[in-house]
């Protein structure tokens with residue numbers, strides 16, 4: 240249950256006076272989600288999602304909320320933040336930063352079909368194109384330097400074979416540079432649980448709180464590694480091919496991106512292998528996360544190392 244911060248109707252009704260959204264009709268906690276507190280808020284003007292941020296600080300929010308606003312304005316399917324009478328997207332509620340965004344129809348899918356993978360690829364490419372005119376910048380806090388340092392802190396907890404495999408991958412990635420590939424705004428966490436689907440149509444990408452400026456191809460690799468991954472951990476070639484075809488129908492890869500793709504798939508898997516190891520071995524005190532299995536991404540890195548077909 241992800242309502243960590245409880246808000247009562249009176250407190251919310253008072254906070255809503257800062258918006259032009261009419262009167263509060265209903266407030267309902269959302270069970271899904273791990274990091275933040277989320278509520279469905281219905282007012283006389285419509286339905287919204289209230290997020291109360293449990294980790295991010297008020298001054299860290301403008302990048303993410305302005306990005307969502309920019310993307311929504313460009314037709315990328317994602318929630319649009321609502322501005323208050325002071326023209327801000329976020330302010331304090333119950334002592335924590337909070338915002339309202341439009342409520343999207345749809346829900347996340349566990350076992351996507353090919354049409355859904357294609358739609359994700361197309362929309363991700365649209366995001367990358369629309370991001371080109373977003374003026375703010377954010378470096379990727381979970382890039383190569385982060386995973387090298389993080390790996391070093393988790394080796395002591397790992398058995399010898401797994402640590403050797405991780406060390407080899409960090410070393411391999413260190414010897415590859417992606418500086419020459421196209422960069423821009425990336426979602427950086429476009430997993431199945433961060434996309435609301437309405438049948439085969441994308442209702443919206445959500446959870447932009449890892450978004451940053453990085454190599455576009457990296458974002459595609461993150462999406463393929465999750466959307467095309469079967470329950471047994473192997474990649475479904477048809478789903479991968481379809482997502483990539485959807486993406487490239489909007490933004491075809493450059494020759495350098497095609498060449499970099501096999502290594503990028505491994506880099507994207509390494510990023511989540513490392514973060515899951517960190518959550519497992521060094522959970523942050525008071526951090527509201529539950530641990531996801533790092534082995535899934537270890538196996539994926541190891542499978543990518545030996546494959547010869549990369550679905551392009």
Ligand SMILES: Nc1ncnc2c1ncn2[C@@H]1O[C@H](COP(=O)(O)OP(=O)(O)OP(=O)(O)O)[C@@H](O)[C@H]1O
Pocket residue numbers: 241269271272273274275276277288290318340341342343344346347432435445446
């Ligand atoms: N704009 C929206 N419209 C409709 N439903 C939404 C919207 N945003 C979030 N939700 C619902 O709330 C749930 C939780 O949201 P989300 O996954 O962003 O939680 P979080 O705790 O902020 O992030 P995370 O779980 O990644 O840590 C989603 O699974 C979805 O069902």
Ligand SMILES: N[C@@H](CCO)C(=O)O
Pocket residue numbers: 428430511514515531
């Ligand atoms: N999508 C991530 C968690 C949030 O970063 C994972 O599955 O490890």
